[in-house]
Amino acid sequence: MAETESHGAILEIDVFQLREKFKQAEKAIKIIEVYHDDLVIPSVNQLRYAGFHLTKYLVNPDDQTQLHKAAFHCERANYDALETGLTYLAEQFVTFKEDFCDVQIGPHLPEFRNYKKEFREIQAFVIEHSNTEERQNHIDECYEHYMRLKEIVEDMDLSRDDLNKEKEKERRSSRRFQLGAMIATATLVVAIIAVIVTIIISP
Numbered sequence: 001m002a003e004t005e006s007h008g009a010i011l012e013i014d015v016f017q018l019r020e021k022f023k024q025a026e027k028a029i030k031i032i033e034v035y036h037d038d039l040v041i042p043s044v045n046q047l048r049y050a051g052f053h054l055t056k057y058l059v060n061p062d063d064q065t066q067l068h069k070a071a072f073h074c075e076r077a078n079y080d081a082l083e084t085g086l087t088y089l090a091e092q093f094v095t096f097k098e099d100f101c102d103v104q105i106g107p108h109l110p111e112f113r114n115y116k117k118e119f120r121e122i123q124a125f126v127i128e129h130s131n132t133e134e135r136q137n138h139i140d141e142c143y144e145h146y147m148r149l150k151e152i153v154e155d156m157d158l159s160r161d162d163l164n165k166e167k168e169k170e171r172r173s174s175r176r177f178q179l180g181a182m183i184a185t186a187t188l189v190v191a192i193i194a195v196i197v198t199i200i201i202s203p
Contacts, residue, residue: 013067021074022050028081028143032088039084046077075136082142083135086126089149093119096156103166109159115152122149 025047033040050073057066093115105112122145129135129142 013064013071015067018050018054018067018071018074021071021078022047024139025050025074025077025081028078028085031146032081032085035085035088039088040081043077043081043084046073046080049073050077072136075139079136079139079142082139082146083126083130085146086122086142086149089146089153090119090123090126092153093149093156096153096160099160100163100167103163105159105163108162108166109156111155115156118148118152 025043029040029043029047032043050070053066053070053073057063057070060066109115125138125141125145129138135142
């Protein structure tokens with residue numbers, strides 16, 4: 001029923017409009033498949049469904065509902081691909097934070113605080129629309145969020161070299177501290193032993 005209502009939202013559509021929707025979905029799939037082929041399987045399946053409805057329309061051109069259904073699946077393919085891309089980039093964002101949780105990121109990436117705020121807003125968008133039947137109506141907004149998060153993740157990746165150097169510096173500093181503490185402890189133990197020995201051998 002929900003799917004029928006979504007189709008009904010498309011008041012008029014012809015094969016040329018359908019072709020554009022198909023091309024847009026195909027473009028989104030190509031954008032996302034660079035990360036991993038498996039990510040776009042659900043979207044490719046949606047295009048298969050669109051093709052199925054298109055063939056039914058070609059057999060019976062009087063059945064305009066088949067064009068509506070094909071358009072619906074093209075839009076789903078488009079949105080699902082972009083949403084999958086957003087999910088992948090979100091994982092990269094979280095991985096970055098985990099990789100450098102033990103160093104100060106701000107000095108090397110001044111925009112990081114703003115990036116975290118934008119990331120939370122994008123997360124909220126995905127959560128809000130991920131399980132709704134009308135999510136394909138937000139394709140343009142999803143595309144904008146995807147492109148913005150892509151820019152953010154790419155900028156963060158550019159700071160990895162500097163942050164890795166900072167991590168190594170922190171590691172060396174920590175080792176020096178540990179070594180110094182061990183030497184101080186050993187020196188104290190030797191001093192205590194020396195005092196005890198002196199007391200024992202004293203007449």
